[in-house]
Amino acid sequence: MRVAVVGAGFSGLAAALELSEVSEVTIFEEHKEVGIPEHCTGIVSKRVYEGLKFAEEAVEGKLEEYFIGTKEGKGIRIKGPKGFTVKFQRKRLEEIMLEVVLSKGAKFINKFVKEVNPKGTVEGERFDRVVIAEGWGAEIAKTLHVAPKPRRVYGINLEIEGKTAFPGSVEVWFDELLAPGFFAWVVMLEGKAVVGTASEPGRANVRKLAEKVLEIAKRRGLVEGEVVKAYGGVIQTGPPSLAPYRGRVAVTGDAAGLNKPLTGGGLYPSLEVAKGYKKFFPKLWRAYHPLVERLYAETYLSRPLHKGNQKFYEKLFNSLDGFEIYLEEYDNHIKVLGKAIRALGIKGTVKALASLPHLFYPL
Numbered sequence: 001m002r003v004a005v006v007g008a009g010f011s012g013l014a015a016a017l018e019l020s021e022v023s024e025v026t027i028f029e030e031h032k033e034v035g036i037p038e039h040c041t042g043i044v045s046k047r048v049y050e051g052l053k054f055a056e057e058a059v060e061g062k063l064e065e066y067f068i069g070t071k072e073g074k075g076i077r078i079k080g081p082k083g084f085t086v087k088f089q090r091k092r093l094e095e096i097m098l099e100v101v102l103s104k105g106a107k108f109i110n111k112f113v114k115e116v117n118p119k120g121t122v123e124g125e126r127f128d129r130v131v132i133a134e135g136w137g138a139e140i141a142k143t144l145h146v147a148p149k150p151r152r153v154y155g156i157n158l159e160i161e162g163k164t165a166f167p168g169s170v171e172v173w174f175d176e177l178l179a180p181g182f183f184a185w186v187v188m189l190e191g192k193a194v195v196g197t198a199s200e201p202g203r204a205n206v207r208k209l210a211e212k213v214l215e216i217a218k219r220r221g222l223v224e225g226e227v228v229k230a231y232g233g234v235i236q237t238g239p240p241s242l243a244p245y246r247g248r249v250a251v252t253g254d255a256a257g258l259n260k261p262l263t264g265g266g267l268y269p270s271l272e273v274a275k276g277y278k279k280f281f282p283k284l285w286r287a288y289h290p291l292v293e294r295l296y297a298e299t300y301l302s303r304p305l306h307k308g309n310q311k312f313y314e315k316l317f318n319s320l321d322g323f324e325i326y327l328e329e330y331d332n333h334i335k336v337l338g339k340a341i342r343a344l345g346i347k348g349t350v351k352a353l354a355s356l357p358h359l360f361y362p363l
């Protein structure tokens with residue numbers, strides 16, 4: 001059977017990688033090369049990394065400790081097993097994925113696709129199945145009436161070359177002024193850091209906010225050095241499209257709203273769906289369930305953290321200050337929440353819940 005994949009970002013390449021084992025794959029990509037424009041931090045769980053082991057060369061470092069709280073350092077510490085999460089250099093990762101896909105016999109066509117028909121026609125050429133992986137713009141998905149309507153923020157990364165205080169760890173800061181509607185991050189690697197933040201549209205100049213985040217990270221002695229690169233893009237925080245398929249066409253990645261709602265992470269869900277495509281081929285629609293339902297539920301669990309005000313964040317993280325949680329799970333946020341509640345115990349959970357009224361009454 002012949003399958004067309006439209007878009008060679010992470011989700012299109014992941015789909016092509018799995019589908020080229022059960023079908024003849026043709027990839028359509030508007031750019032001559034993959035991995036551009038750069039936008040993503042490239043952090044994935046151990047589980048996702050295991051599926052991408054062939055791209056070891058693109059690994060920039062392992063991240064085993066996360067601090068989640070305020071920029072002043074009040075909050076909760078999450079520790080994981082060795083290799084709990086991994087940071088990839090995204091462009092290199094996609095280049096390696098393309099090399100592997102081509103070695104499996106797939107074809108790469110440098111072309112911008114304008115039209116896809118539910119019967120499986122791509123620009124007039126008939127395929128047995130079509131996978132749309134065109135990114136957040138979801139133009140083709142809209143014409144098929146299967147595009148998601150997720151909440152979107154704009155995120156930016158600053159890459160810094162220099163010393164970091166705790167290589168292998170990440171700080172995540174919830175702060176209404178530094179990251180309006182999302183969170184800021186400081187990723188510390190050996191000899192390198194990635195500092196970033198995001199904002200809801202129209203609320204702030206994200207580049208300036210990222211520079212403030214860097215200033216604070218430097219003041220706290222977390223990062224030293226100069227910015228060597230800046231890049232960013234749209235981060236989607238759910239909900240996904242519940243039925244991202246029509247006729248012979250299936251939609252994946254950002255174009256289907258396949259993102260972990262709390263972090264916007266898109267690599268895990270599109271890799272899971274890609275594995276499902278191979279498993280259930282040619283019934284591509286079976287790959288989405290129950291993942292999309294879970295991402296849908298996680299959307300509404302994540303909203304208080306995204307929509308919080310400063311008072312809420314202060315109360316929440318002051319009450320959780322000093323707690324340490326050991327987690328093996330990173331991708332399933334419902335499981336993470338369950339484990340966190342168990343680790344915090346009744347006292348910790350009640351303390352955390354006591355901050356909720358500040359969401360509605362920021363006194």
Ligand SMILES: Cc1cc2nc3c(=O)[nH]c(=O)nc-3n(C[C@H](O)[C@H](O)[C@H](O)COP(=O)(O)OP(=O)(O)OC[C@H]3O[C@@H](n4cnc5c(N)ncnc54)[C@H](O)[C@@H]3O)c2cc1C
Nearest residue numbers: 007009010011030040041042043113135155253254266267
């Ligand atoms: C600042 C930032 C940080 C992030 N950090 C992380 C992270 O740490 N971990 C994580 O898991 N996720 C992260 N994400 C999210 C992740 O980057 C996205 O979910 C992921 O890149 C989406 O991949 P995709 O293949 O669906 O879309 P894209 O990467 O946008 O790829 C779409 C591809 O399709 C091509 N295309 C589009 N339309 C057409 C057409 N009509 N014809 C031909 N080609 C077309 C485009 O040129 C592009 O190559 C981050 C995002 C941002 C912005």
